[in-house]
Amino acid sequence: MQVRSTYRYAKISPFKVREVTRAIQGLPVSAALDLVAFSPKKAAHLIAKTLKSAVANAENNANLRVDGLVVKEATVGEGPTMKRLMTRARGSGSRILKRSSHIRIILTDEIEIKTRDKKKGGKKAGASKKKAHTKGTKATKGAKDKTVEAEKSEAKE
Secondary structure (H helix, E strand, O other), X not given: OEEEEEEEEEOOOHHHHHHHHHHHOOOEHHHHHHHHHOOOOHHHHHHHHHHHHHHHHHHHOOOOOOOOOEEEEEEEEEOOXXXXXXXXXXXXXXXXXXXXXXXXXXXXXXXXXXXXXXXXXXXXXXXHHHHXXXXXXXXXXXXXXXXXXXXXXXXXX
């Protein structure tokens, strides 16, 4: 069963939060909380709050045991951006973007093994055509030289 928790409108850039969420994805909840607790980043504190909320949802709403919970997905979406003006020299101004983010954590009690689908075929069709074409031109240049030499020798005879 899946349980989720969302922290919306967090006043931090999504780029900064994604660095921490990548680290906790696929970990058991206890390991993820330990990792986040010892991280010196502001994003780690926000993710810890969201993670604890998801654990509380699992315990109280879904009646799940905390021991078997795993972080299935930890994603960060971009929230609204506030645009501010910073005055600059000679009466001009530059725009400051104050970004916000939405943090979503999904916990599951099932241990899922992810397998990557490997592409079959190996080479792309376009790449093999180019290689075949270049090989063909090299071979034809050599063949042209041989045919020209053969024609000259026949003409002399």
